[in-house]
Amino acid sequence: MVYKGVLTKMQTEFQDPIQYYLVFKNDFIHVNQLIGKNIAMAFVGEQCLSCGLNIEIYRQGFCKSCFFDMPNAGNWIMRPELSTAHLDKEDRDLEYEKKVQLQPHIVYLANSSNVKVGVTRKTQVPTRWIDQGAHEAIEIVEVPNRYLAGITEVALKDFVADKTNWRKMLKNDIEDENLIEWRDKLKSHIPEEAKDYFIEHNEETHLHFPVNQYPEKPKSLNIKKDGTYSGKLVGVKGQYFIFEDNTVFNIRANEGKVVEICI
Structure with a gap:
């Protein structure tokens, strides 16, 4: 079975163990069910999570323009002490900032x-x-x-x-x-x-994670640089896929990447 879509942070359910779901626009994958199976991934392109353009991702799943313009990419996201909505002071969009802060x-x-x-x-x-x-x-x-x-x-x-x-x-x-x-x-x-x-x-x-085998020396997969990868999935922890050959893939760090996943 082949799935294709834009990577976003995996959705989770707090169970024992944690349940993971990779959600695409028109489909989703219950990742726990893939543990112990071989999967193949291929890099297809990039798509900004904000404007939706097929454009290079800069940070946090956003293109460079959106990263510096969107209220949900303001500095207060990573540095909460910079929040100013309680002072009725706008950073990028006061209505949004009040809602979140x-x-x-x-x-x-x-x-x-x-x-x-x-x-x-x-x-x-x-x-x-x-x-x-x-x-x-x-x-x-x-x-x-x-x-x-x-x-x-x-x-x-x-x-x-x-x-x-x-x-x-x-x-x-x-x-x-x-x-x-x-x-x-x-x-x-x-x-x-x-x-x-x-x-x-x-x-x-x-919290207990669905991991059958932990990597001895984790090596991070750069799917954009490598283009393709295939291996046996042996666990999921945090926002990482863990493979039998010690390869790990950070889903969240690759938000905005368009991939094809073959199971």
Whole structure:
């Protein structure tokens, strides 16, 4: 069977194990059902996720023009502390920014390769943790807007990492941590504006991924450069396909690429 479409971040369901779906315009693939099977992929082209033009992708699935114009590619996406909608101040589109920024946000701790701090909209829990390949996570602060979450994350980055080591995550080179202890240890470092939003009593969330075999030395597939690839899918973790020959393919990093997948 052959599928063709524009790659976008896999949709997920929080089950045991996590369920993954690769969704195209007129079809979808339940990726869990492909584990243990040989699949072939071919690069066909590129299509901007915003304007829809068949044009080179610049970042985050957008062409260069859309990346610098679209409100959903503003700097506050990656750096929540730059959010200004709570001040009624526009970056690119105030209506959009109010819609996204002025809603409950979670500051969390997640353990994928190490304990890290992160920010997400409340509606994106636990999706954000799944996308990062975290095997355990805990909410530590719930605030009413993105700015407060951002300044809390910045303050806590002095005491805990804010990045995931993707190689360690994919190799499953992980250690269990007591995130409740981490939460309590970091409480005193939360900024004054966010202290009242600290979550006092909650438990860790544990996540299990559909992986039969972890790569010993992950090597990243560049489908645009290589053109084609075929191999046996042995797992999915985070937003990565994991193949038997140690090849890994980051779906999210390839958003906007048009591919043909043969099963």
